[in-house]
Amino acid sequence: MKKFKGLMTSLSPHWATPKWLYDELNREFHFNFDPCPKNPKFDGLSIPWCSVNYMNPPYGRKITRWVKKAYDESLKGATVVCLLPSRTVTRWWHNYVMKAKEIRFIKGRLKFGDSKNSAPFPSCIVIFKA
DSSP: OOOOTTSOOTTOSOOOOOHHHHHHHHHHHOOOBOSSOSOTTOOGGGSOOOSEEEEOOOOSTTHHHHHHHHHHHHHTTOEEEEEEEOOTTSHHHHHTGGGSSEEEEOSSOOOOTTOSSOOSSOEEEEEEOO
16 A cells, blocks of 8 residues: 555555645644544543544454444543544444444545645545534
8 A cells, every 4th residue: 555645545444634734624624632632642442532522433353342332432421533544344333333323424535634735535524513
């Protein structure tokens, strides 16, 4: 897989949210918690989340756990706005994403972080809300 400047590829599951996208979503939702910060020692899966959350999870094998946690937190009253790869053929998509309040498909492919190249996959915004 081709390396993208400013972000991780298949060597890492982390894809940095484009600033413009985060800012646009934050203006709409007013986030007060990010359960997936860049700090690798922080474990957002093991703690309760706040009322309005922004989640851009690692896109590797653990994504199912993150999407399930987002769905579960919404059942407790939280709003969770997720930036996810649009993987409509996966179990996690059908088990959790299809239960979301809203799914916004992003036209084209995002440029993550400082990359000059677009991601090799489509993305979407998934909103879990009670």
